[in-house]
Amino acid sequence: xxxPGLAPSPSADPATVRxxxxxVAWATVWLLVGTTAGLIASIxxxxxxxxxxxxxxFGRVRPAHTNLVLFGWxxxxxxxxSLYVVARTSRVPLWSPRLARxxxxxxxxxxxxxxxxxxxxxxxGPQEYREWVWPLAVMLAAAVxxxxxxxxxxxxxxxxxxxxxxxxxxxxGFCYLPILYVTSYxxxxxxxxxxxxxxxxxxxxxxxxxxxxLALGISYHGIPRxxxxxVYSYALGVLGFWTNLLFYPLIGAHHFIFSPVAWWLQTTxxxxxxxxxxxxxxxxxxxxxxxxxxxxxxxxxxxxPFFVVGLIGYGLGSTQxxxxxFRTANIYLHFTNFTVGHSHATMxxxxxxxxxxxxxxxxxxxxxxxxxxxxxxxxxxxALVGILTYVIAISAAGILQGLAWVAGQxxxxxxxxxxxxxxxxxxxxxxxxxxxxxxxxxxxxxxxxRVVVPAPASDAVGMPA
Amino acid sequence: MSFGGxxxxxxxxxxxxxxxxxxxxxxxxILPALREQAFSASAVATPxxxxxxxxxxxxxxxxxxxxxxxxxxDLPMDRPYGRPSRPGDYVGENPxxxxxxxxxxxxxxxxxxxxxxxxxxxxxxxxRAVVPQSVMPAYRWYFxxxxxxxxxxxxxxxxxxxxPSGKVIVAGPEARALxxxxxxxxxPKVSP
Numbered sequence: 001x002x003x004p005g006l007a008p009s010p011s012a013d014p015a016t017v018r019x020x021x022x023x024v025a026w027a028t029v030w031l032l033v034g035t036t037a038g039l040i041a042s043i044x045x046x047x048x049x050x051x052x053x054x055x056x057x058f059g060r061v062r063p064a065h066t067n068l069v070l071f072g073w074x075x076x077x078x079x080x081x082s083l084y085v086v087a088r089t090s091r092v093p094l095w096s097p098r099l100a101r102x103x104x105x106x107x108x109x110x111x112x113x114x115x116x117x118x119x120x121x122x123x124x125g126p127q128e129y130r131e132w133v134w135p136l137a138v139m140l141a142a143a144v145x146x147x148x149x150x151x152x153x154x155x156x157x158x159x160x161x162x163x164x165x166x167x168x169x170x171x172x173g174f175c176y177l178p179i180l181y182v183t184s185y186x187x188x189x190x191x192x193x194x195x196x197x198x199x200x201x202x203x204x205x206x207x208x209x210x211x212x213x214l215a216l217g218i219s220y221h222g223i224p225r226x227x228x229x230x231v232y233s234y235a236l237g238v239l240g241f242w243t244n245l246l247f248y249p250l251i252g253a254h255h256f257i258f259s260p261v262a263w264w265l266q267t268t269x270x271x272x273x274x275x276x277x278x279x280x281x282x283x284x285x286x287x288x289x290x291x292x293x294x295x296x297x298x299x300x301x302x303x304x305p306f307f308v309v310g311l312i313g314y315g316l317g318s319t320q321x322x323x324x325x326f327r328t329a330n331i332y333l334h335f336t337n338f339t340v341g342h343s344h345a346t347m348x349x350x351x352x353x354x355x356x357x358x359x360x361x362x363x364x365x366x367x368x369x370x371x372x373x374x375x376x377x378x379x380x381x382x383a384l385v386g387i388l389t390y391v392i393a394i395s396a397a398g399i400l401q402g403l404a405w406v407a408g409q410x411x412x413x414x415x416x417x418x419x420x421x422x423x424x425x426x427x428x429x430x431x432x433x434x435x436x437x438x439x440x441x442x443x444x445x446x447x448x449x450r451v452v453v454p455a456p457a458s459d460a461v462g463m464p465a
Numbered sequence: 466m467s468f469g470g471x472x473x474x475x476x477x478x479x480x481x482x483x484x485x486x487x488x489x490x491x492x493x494x495i496l497p498a499l500r501e502q503a504f505s506a507s508a509v510a511t512p513x514x515x516x517x518x519x520x521x522x523x524x525x526x527x528x529x530x531x532x533x534x535x536x537x538x539d540l541p542m543d544r545p546y547g548r549p550s551r552p553g554d555y556v557g558e559n560p561x562x563x564x565x566x567x568x569x570x571x572x573x574x575x576x577x578x579x580x581x582x583x584x585x586x587x588x589x590x591x592x593r594a595v596v597p598q599s600v601m602p603a604y605r606w607y608f609x610x611x612x613x614x615x616x617x618x619x620x621x622x623x624x625x626x627x628x629p630s631g632k633v634i635v636a637g638p639e640a641r642a643l644x645x646x647x648x649x650x651x652x653p654k655v656s657p
Contacts, residue, residue, distance in 0.1 A: 044600070044602065045568070045600050046600070048592075048593070048599070048600045048601065048602060048603070049603070052602070052603060052605065053606075054606040057527060057528075057602045057604075058528070058531070058532070058602050059527045059528020059529055059531055059532070059602070060527070060528055062528060062531050063528060063531070121526035121527065122526075123525060123526065123528070124525075124560065125525035125530060125560045125562060126525070126528055126529075126530030126531050126560075126562055126564060127560050128565065152475070152479065155475045156475055156476075158475075161473045162472050162473055163472055163473065163474070163475050163478060167475070168478055171475065171478060171479055171482070172478075172479075172482045175479055175482045175483045175486065176482070176486050179483070179486055179487055179490060180490070183490055183494060183495065189495050189498040189499045189502055190498060190502070190559075190560070191502040191556070191557075191559070192501060192502055192504060192552060192553075192555040192556045192557070192558060192561055193501040193502070193504065193552045193555050193561065194497075194498035194499065194500075194501040194502035195498070195555075195558075195559070195560045195561050196501070196555075196561055196563055197494060197497045197498040197501055198494055198495075198498050199560075201490070201493060201494035202494075209486065238472075245482060245485050245486060245489075246485070246489075249486060249489035249490060249493055249494075250489065250493050252493065252494065253493075255565060256563065258538035258539065258540060259536060259538070259550070259563060260550050260551055260552040260554070260555070261497075261501065262497060262500070262501065265493070265497050268493075331540060331542075335534060335564075335565070335566060335567035336566075336567070337566075337568075339565065339566070340566070401567075405542040405567075406541075406542055408541070408542065411545075411569075411570040412596060412598050412599070414567075415568075415598055415599070415600060416598050419598075419600070422600075
């Protein structure tokens with residue numbers, strides 16, 4: 001099926017544009033805050049006396065960093081772009097931009113509360129990505145449900161019979177996250193190791209059933225749109241949707257190999273970590289093949305290179321995750337910084353690059369304002385060289401740690417071996433942070449012009465996009 | 466191309482996604498978690514007193530578990546940290562802090578390995594006073610520098626150079642509770 005977004009659509013009505021941009025702009029604010037927290041944490045590993053304040057100690061800025069970049073930056077930018085994609089591919093204006101705005105306000109309030117409480121040391125212990133206290137979790141879940149409902153109603157109001165594949169992924173993500181989130185916070189089955197089972201399920205699926213869903217949904221619209229041609233295979237896109245749904249939720253326990261978690265659960269997780277290669281390479285291959293013969297378009301575009309990096313990051317980063325799940329590899333790599341490298345290779349190298357490609361590719365078409373191609377280029381290269389430096393350095397640190405442990409050296413030998421690499425990690429992080437500042441400027445340049453809306457949004461139907 | 470009519474029915478797509486994901490959540494997370502929860506304690510651990518329990522909250526507040534595991538695997542490299550962890554070791558732990566990173570050493574049995582209260586107090590006040598290459602944060606905000614210790618004060622016997630000159634370092638209630646918690650981390654013995 002041809003991407004309906006390739007045809008003119010009424011979805012570029014001012015209210016849809018405005019709310020999409022507001023999500024992207026707030027996401028960018030949280031990107032800058034989250035990056036700062038990450039940099040502080042990184043510097044502390046080779047300079048422990050840096051900023052020796054309780055509110056900024058390593059154990060508090062680390063969850064502030066992870067939660068803000070995941071639920072602040074990455075989630076908000078993907079949700080904002082998704083709102084535009086569902087409207088555009090359904091060829092209607094967004095259903096209730098006002099409600100989407102309510103969700104954004106609630107979401108921002110949650111993030112501000114999360115930042116303050118985590119830095120104050122109010123948390124639920126080191127349960128990754130669900131550290132903040134339950135009232136904040138309730139607020140976030142409500143925000144997701146509200147904005148998910150807006151997306152659903154928009155697709156329901158579509159003027160074409162088909163639900164374009166982008167919307168399968170996007171609506172899927174909005175269905176999965178509330179289930180995942182509620183499951184991870186309800187206490188009834190989380191005594192003892194029960195908690196660990198849920199932890200593995202939660203932190204794994206947050207990646208595969210939320211971020212991946214929205215990023216792929218956006219890609220299935222953005223890439224054909226920017227290339228001006230249909231996606232290589234519509235069927236592969238649908239296959240990726242179903243196999244992702246069937247395989248991904250089975251993998252969570254691979255974060256606790258050799259743990260007291262039931263052995264069958266660990267083995268199932270390893271097995272389906274291999275199965276996960278089906279949706280991963282269906283998605284990567286399908287979207288990369290859409291570029292076949294379009295090399296010159298990539299060279300001319302400032303948005304498409306971000307997509308290309310993101311897709312390669314998806315394929316390679318996910319394959320790396322599969323390999324890490326094998327018991328033999330796990331002996332050398334588990335508990336080491338290699339895991340940190342993997343999470344950045346995927347979240348940043350895949351999700352974030354896709355989001356940037358979509359922001360640069362779609363937002364100028366909405367607001368009529370383009371950033372300077374030079375500034376986008378500077379952002380691209382800072383981010384790419386930065387993440388490569390980061391991932392190579394921290395993965396090397398992980399390998400050195402693992403080798404020191406396997407060799408039976410005293411623990412501190414692994415710290416001494418990793419420390420020079422931690423410095424290089426900060427260098428990579430600084431380059432990434434520089435890229436983020438340039439990105440923030442570019443977002444500002446792309447802001448919508450203030451226009452007097454001449455008529456209610458519903459009258460916009462039929463206007464050329 | 467047709468996919469059984471699904472591709473024109475947004476309700477069916479959403480319903481299928483919710484049902485499949487919920488069933489897999491049940492099978493892969495909720496039911497296994499219920500089963501694990503039902504495991505009884507493998508042995509009776511030393512009951513934690515209220516001060517050690519407060520210390521566990523300080524441990525959580527400071528995010529110690531992001532760098533220190535409490536999870537010993539049945540692997541040669543984990544032997545220095547104790548015997549392999551069992552499900553029963555985590556009964557009543559809310560949350561259990563197995564952890565995913567070992568930027569610092571495992572603490573599952575640290576109370577046995579390092580039973581000195583004085584060592585822990587110095588280490589929390591100034592980690593590099595006892596382990597020069599350590600990158601652990603110094604938790605100075607849980608200590609007070611006094612001219613001289615009062616009655617009932619617990620003094621951290623830090624080496625000269627770590628503390629402001631002429632001062633003694635007195636552990637605050639959180640530091641004492643945290644050390645109490647660390648000393649309580651002893652793996653219960655299991656019969657072979």
